[in-house]
Amino acid sequence: METMKGIIQRYQHKRISLVEAGVTRHRSIFNGLKALAEDQPNCRLSKPEVVIIHDAVRPFVEEDVLLKVVTAAQEHGASGAIRPLVSTVISPSADSCLDHSLERARYRASEMPQAFLFDVIYEAYQQCSDYDLEFGTECLHLALKYSHIKAKLVEGSPDLWKVTYKRDLYAAESIIKERISQKVCVVMDTKEDEEHVGHCLEEMLKTELNHVKVTSGQDLQQIILEQCYNFVCVNVMTSDFEETQRLLNMVEESNLSILYPVVVISVHFLDYESVPLGQKMEKVMQIREFAKEAKKRNILLSGLLIYFPQVENNRGLEEQKLRESLRQGTTIISALIKERNSGLIGQLLVA
Template sequence: MMSKFVDFNCGVVLPASGTGERMGMCTPKQFCTVLDRPLIVFTISTFHRLPWIKFIIVTVSESCKDMMLQLVTDYNLHKVTVVAGSPTRHRSIYNGIKAVAGVCSAPDVVLIHDAVRIFGEEDLIRDIALAAHKHGASGVTRPLISTVIASDSDGMLTESLDRSQYAASEMPQGFKYHVIKQAYEKSTDFDFDYGTECLLLAKKRRWCESCIVAGKPYLWKVTHKKDLHAAEAMLKEQFLHVAILPTAGQDVLVDTLERQLCTALRSEQVKVTSEIITQSHSEHANTFIHIHSSLPSNRSALNPATHPCGDRLLFDHCHIHVFMLEPTQVSDQHHQLSVHFKQLAIQLKGQHFMVYAVLAQTTESCEAVSAMVKHLVIHRSTALSGQVFLV
C-alpha cells in the first residue's frame, strides 16, 4: 500500500496565459472576479494552503504580469513565482518547467493544473503527487457525460464511441520533474503549437506510462460566462462558515437567525458560539454576527482587525453587528453609528475585512431582522461595507 505522506519536494505549474475567448469578455477568464477575487486567486489557494507544496509557478502573458505580481503582494502568496507565458498551452507550461530549477533546488514532482479550475481537495492532490512519484506520471479522469460521435464533411454520422471505454481527462496532472522536463525538451514544434494533453506528451516523448486516478464531480473548469455564477455558489457552499455570537436576552433572535441561515446554507456551516476562533483552518468561521443589546462603551471593540481571525485568502472576513435598541435610542444613534462604521470601512480597506451594522428596535420582529442579516451574509457585498441598515 502506497504511503499517504508526501516526503519529497513537490510544486505546481499553473499556465495562465490564455485569453479566454469562449468567455466572450475582454478580461482573460482567469482574472474575472468572483466574490471580489480573481478566479486565479482561488486556484492558487487550493495549493498554497497545503504545507507540502513547496512552490507555485504561474505563467502569464506580459500584459498581465504586473496584475499577477500585484495579486501576489495583496494576498501574501509567498510560494508564488510569476514568469512569462506563451501563446500556446504547451509553450507556457514549458516556460514554467524551465523556471522550476530556479525556485527549488531539488524538485521531485511537478503538478500541472489549470488556472480556472478553482476547486481541489487535498486528498486527491496528494494522490496525484504520490502516484507521479511512484510511476513517473499521473492524471485524474471523470466519466464522460455525453456520447462522443464523429461526422463526415457532409455532416453525416460516421462513428459513435463506446462511452464506457473512454473518460474525460481532468486536472491536476503530476510528473516526476525529470520526466516532464525531458518530454518538453524532446517535443516538436507541432507538439508545442497543437498539443494540449501533457500525459500524452510524456508517453510520446519519454515513453512514460501514466497512473490514472478517478476524480470527483467538482473537477470542472470555468469556461463560459455563466460558469462564474456557478463558481460563486459552489465557493459559498464549500467555504462559507458563519458564527453567531449571542448576547443575554436575545435568545429568540439568535434562534430565528440560526433557523433562517440553516435554510439558506448547510446546517454545519452555521454555529452559535461564545468566541471568535482565531486559527486559519478552512472550516473555521469567516462570517461573524455580533448581537448587541446595548451600545458598547468602547467602540474600538467593533473593529474586526482587533480579532486576528484566521486566513482571509479565500473570503473577506465579514463582521455584522446587530444592535437591538429601545425605540428612543435608534434615531439618536443612527447618525453616530453611520459615521463610525463608514470610517471603520475606510480604515479596513485592503485588509480583506467587511463590516456592516443592522440597527433595529426591540419591538421589531426577529423574522425581519434575521432576514436582513441573512441577506448580508449570503450576498457579501464589499461595496456595502461600512453601511448601517435600519430595520
C-alpha cells in the same frame, strides 16, 4: 509579468516564482519545468520529486485531489484527474454529417490537476517535437509517448470544470459565496444571562442554519485564523458599537479580508426600556459611518435591529412575538451572508 507581481503583492502570496509564459500551453509548461531543473543556467529553485501541473481556469481544486494525484504519481510516475463525460462525443464527416460516435460510458474527460515525477515529465518535454509543443494539449499523453509511462487516473470532483465563458464567472462567484458562507461566528458582549434574547438568537441561528457551522466567539483570534468570513456581533449590554468596533479592528489587523470580503452584521435589540427609542435609533444609525470605513478594508458591515416586544400581562404572547422577530432576524442574517450584497452595506434592517 507586472500584473502577476501586483497580484502576488496585493494578496500577500508567499513562496512564488514567476516564469515567462510561452506562446502555447506546452511551451509555457516547458518553461516552468526548466525553471525547476537543476541542469539549466541560473537555476534558483530546487528540483522537486513530484511536480503538479494545473490550470488557473480550474480554481476550485480540492486539497484531497492534489494529494491523490501526487500519491499516484509517486507510485506510477504520472497521474491525472478525470471526470465522466456529460455529453456524447461524435465525429462529423467532411460534409458535416455524422460519421461515428463514441460510447460515452467507456471514455472520460481529462481534467487538471496532473502530477508527475519530475524526471519523467521533464524528459518527455525535452524530447517533444515542435508539433507537440505547438498543438498538443495533453501532458499525460506526452509522458506516455516519450517516457513510456502509463498514468494512473484519479476520479476528480465535480468542481474541476473550467471557467471558460463570461457566464462561468457568475457560477464561479456562486461557488465561492457558498464555500465561505459555511461558517458563522456569533460574538456577544455578555456571557452571564443564558436566557437573554441574544443567546436565544444564537440558538435560533444554530437551528435554522442547519447547513452552517455556528460558533461562539470566545476566542476570536483563533476563529479568525481558522478563516471564518461571517460574524454576527450581538450588542446586548449597550446600544453603542464598542463590540462591533473591536471586532472590525481584529478582522482588519488579521488581513482576513484581503482575499474574500468579510460579512459583519451588528445586531441590536429594541426593547423600549432603558433607552428612549429616538436616542437608541440615533446611535444605531451611526452604522453608516462605520460601514463606509469598513468597506475600504473589504468588510461588508450592515446592521440588524430586532424588535424586542413587551406585552404586559401576557408572557405567552410576548414569547411568541419574540420568536417571530428572532426568526425574521435569522432569515435576514442568512440572506446577508449568502448573498454578500455590497448594496446593503451600511443599511439598518429591521426584524
